[in-house]
Amino acid sequence: MKLHANAPLGPKGRAFMVRRVTDDGLSLAEAAEAAGVSERTAGKWVRRYRAEGEGGLLDRSSTPKTVHNRTPxxxxxxxxxxxxxxxxxxxxxxxxxxxxxxxxxxxxxxxxxxxxxxEPIEPVRRYEKSRPGELIHIDVKKLGRIRGVAGHRIVGRKAAQRGPSRNDAAGVRRSQTGYECVHVCVDDCTRLAYVEVLADEKAQTAIGFLKRAVAFYRSHGVTVERLMTDNGSAYRSAVHALACRRLGIRHIRTQPYRPQTNGKAERFIRTMLREWAYASVFGSSAERAAALSGWLERYNFRRRHGALGHRPPIERLRELTGNNVAGIYI
Missing domain, CATH: 1.10.10 (Arc Repressor Mutant, subunit A)
Structure with missing residues (x-):
């Protein structure tokens, strides 16, 4: 078994316990009780330390020295x-x-x-479209609703599991609090992003989000030509296909079981979770959602993006279109 170096009775804990016997003069029974182990265990580590020094406090391999039936x-x-x-x-x-x-x-x-x-490892194929709107990426990330009880990311999984009650502050069973769906859209060329927190990921919800995303990009002088999504049921529906045709957008779906094909949306979601959803302790889902617009404005207008030469997306858009849209935000 491989213990963490700072485990209570890992190498450091054993050294501390042993020195209480060898240096501080405690009895084996006293040192064992203080360390929360048996007197026999404490004696074992003291003997090893006296015989082998610090190296004796490390775990020994349980692998047999000789394996008689090993395949030649x-x-x-x-x-x-x-x-x-x-x-x-x-x-x-x-x-x-x-x-x-x-x-x-x-x-x-x-x-x-x-x-x-x-099979040979497929090399990573990186690409970037040359025109704003030539391709947008859409994806959905589910986030657990917040109902007044801190989740495992704040208090740790064990603490969350052994909480005083299985119900939240509103009397609702925690397992029934459900999820919110964060719909994200990222322009492949400029990384300009549009995000909404919605109740679900049904076809009509996805269509409404797509229409509003297209309007957002249009307000920045960008015409959306193609859309890439995964193979979720909403994106495979006939009504979604009809909506794309009416918007004049060609819809492309990723290869099944290859989410990295939609990598720019995946990468944006990781950044969004780290810098917004998991960055602070929120008292409610509404409080978390309210913080989204401020973070998104910073991402699009001020946050430096490594893939864009350490410039924010809006500067990349202005460079390619010549439009001064720095003061426009929806």
Missing amino acids: DDRVEAIEALRRIRLTGPEIAELLEMATSTISAVLKRIGLGKLSRL
């Missing part, structure tokens, strides 16, 4: 060679006349337990 190295090499030509575990076991369980254990040990591990 030449067999491991043969298993790896056969795996690299895409043979399955049972096929390798049959060819080498070995137990399937042994083959499975060896493959796991050498990091080839899954055939997908043999």
Whole structure:
């Protein structure tokens, strides 16, 4: 077991306990009681310290010195060679006349337990559109509603779980407080962002958000051409497709199980959570939502963005369009 260095009876805690015996003159029983361990445990660490010094207070490996039934190295090499030509575990076991369980254990040990591990790692493909509005990214992040009880991010998971009551200040069971949906939209070229906190992520809600996002970008002189989303049910609906056609927007969906395709929205959400949603202790969901507009104004107009040469999105937009929109904000 690997303990944290500052655990109560980790290496530092053991050294403190041992010195209370060797330097301060406490008895084993007194030192053990103060450390919250048995006298036998305290005696073990004192003996190790006296025999080995500070090194004796470290955890010892539980791995046996000799493994008598370990698969020979030449067999491991043969298993790896056969795996690299895409043979399955049972096929390798049959060819080498070995137990399937042994083959499975060896493959796991050498990091080839899954055939997908043999596929070359795809390089990260970074791109950035050259025109504002050429592509916008939309995504949704769910946030638990705040009903007067601090959550695990403030008091820690254990404290939140052992709280005095399972009901919040309003008498509502905590597990029933539900979620709010933060809809985000980011322009690929300028990173100019539009965000709303809404009740759900249904198709009509998503359509309303899209229309307001398009109006927001239009107010900054930007015409939205294409939209990228994930494969959520709202974005796959017929009414959403119709809304995109009426807005003159081509809708693109990400490859299933590859959220990184919509990476700019994902990255924006991480920044938003760190700097807004989780940055302060909010007394209610309404208080948290009220703080959003101030943070978003700072993000768009003042916060320096590393990918934009340490300039805010609005400066990038002004550079590309020639419009002086620094004083406009919705």
